[in-house]
Amino acid sequence: MPLTVKRLGNLIGAELIGLDLTQSLDEATVAEVRRAWLDNLVLVIRGQDITPAQHVAFSERLGDPERGNALSHYNHPEHAEILMVTNHMINGKPSETRNTGRQWHSDLSYTLRPPMGSILHAREIPEVGGDTMFSNMYAAYETLSPAMQAFLDPLQAVHDFMNSKDMARRDPVTVEAMKQRTPPVAQPVVRVHPETGRRALYVHEAATTHIEGLTPEESRAILDFLFRHCETHEHIYRHRWQLHDIVMWDNRCVSHIALFDYSHSSPRHMLRTTLIGTPSGSVRSRGTPADLRAVAAG
Ligand code: OGA
Numbered sequence: 545m546p547l548t549v550k551r552l553g554n555l556i557g558a559e560l561i562g563l564d565l566t567q568s569l570d571e572a573t574v575a576e577v578r579r580a581w582l583d584n585l586v587l588v589i590r591g592q593d594i595t596p597a598q599h600v601a602f603s604e605r606l607g608d609p610e611r612g613n614a615l616s617h618y619n620h621p622e623h624a625e626i627l628m629v630t631n632h633m634i635n636g637k638p639s640e641t642r643n644t645g646r647q648w649h650s651d652l653s654y655t656l657r658p659p660m661g662s663i664l665h666a667r668e669i670p671e672v673g674g675d676t677m678f679s680n681m682y683a684a685y686e687t688l689s690p691a692m693q694a695f696l697d698p699l700q701a702v703h704d705f706m707n708s709k710d711m712a713r714r715d716p717v718t719v720e721a722m723k724q725r726t727p728p729v730a731q732p733v734v735r736v737h738p739e740t741g742r743r744a745l746y747v748h749e750a751a752t753t754h755i756e757g758l759t760p761e762e763s764r765a766i767l768d769f770l771f772r773h774c775e776t777h778e779h780i781y782r783h784r785w786q787l788h789d790i791v792m793w794d795n796r797c798v799s800h801i802a803l804f805d806y807s808h809s810s811p812r813h814m815l816r817t818t819l820i821g822t823p824s825g826s827v828r829s830r831g832t833p834a835d836l837r838a839v840a841a842g
Pocket residue numbers: 629644645651662664674675676800801802803814816
């Protein structure tokens with residue numbers, strides 16, 4: 545069956561119709577999926593009642609799935625490539641991934657190898673709520689003035705997973721262990737997409753703490769402006785989940801947020817594979833505001 549690409553949003557998002565991920569795909573179909581992904585940034589494939597093994601097999605056709613996430617107790621018991629984004633109890637405790645993505649972010653931007661893409665499969669969804677929103681970060685860059693683009697182009701911003709509000713709600717012992725393993729990382733404020741060559745803004749409210757070389761006050765003002773600019777509705781596709789949807793996004797040019805407008809008494813169970821990306825960024829230490837001021841002063 546030929547593949548149809550149906551646009552879902554004005555600047556971002558399309559549905560792929562005609563795929564059956566219980567079957568293995570031929571090379572020509574995989575090439576079409578890749579093309580549609582680069583063109584539309586977010587792809588939706590509905591009605592895929594697939595097993596975790598089929599989810600991994602599909603992911604492997606598009607890239608190299610990361611194995612064994614840092615939060616390894618949330619990996620699927622039989623598939624280290626799958627992270628469970630779930631509000632089920634895990635080992636008798638509320639899952640730490642139940643509040644994943646509540647602020648705008650790009651997955652793992654605070655690492656030296658931020659993933660190219662993520663592929664999420666809806667296994668259980670609440671009766672109401674729990675949508676995910678995706679923002680086109682090429683558009684965010686392209687709608688800035690040439691003067692602002694030129695100002696931002698050479699800058700680096702620091703990303704730290706500790707910046708996320710979710711960390712306060714997590715188990716302090718796990719957070720401390722992650723803190724030791726995961727120092728902050730400076731990333732370009734404007735990233736050149738390695739496949740399309742297009743420039744995309746790469747700052748995210750959940751992780752980006754400050755822009756290097758500016759005073760803390762300048763950095764705060766510019767970042768707040770950029771965060772608001774990225775959430776403008778013109779740049780967004782909002783996905784309303786149906787059971788067995790697959791949604792895949794390109795982390796290099798998309799920011800996303802998981803809305804918490806449902807109750808944790810309604811199960812929401814999603815499985816994610818994460819495709820390894822190209823190296824980007826350099827390690828920084830966790831500074832205090834006073835240190836940042838010293839850095840900005842030169
Ligand atoms: C993620 C994520 C969004 C959601 O898995 O990376 O942000 O709606 N999930 O669950």
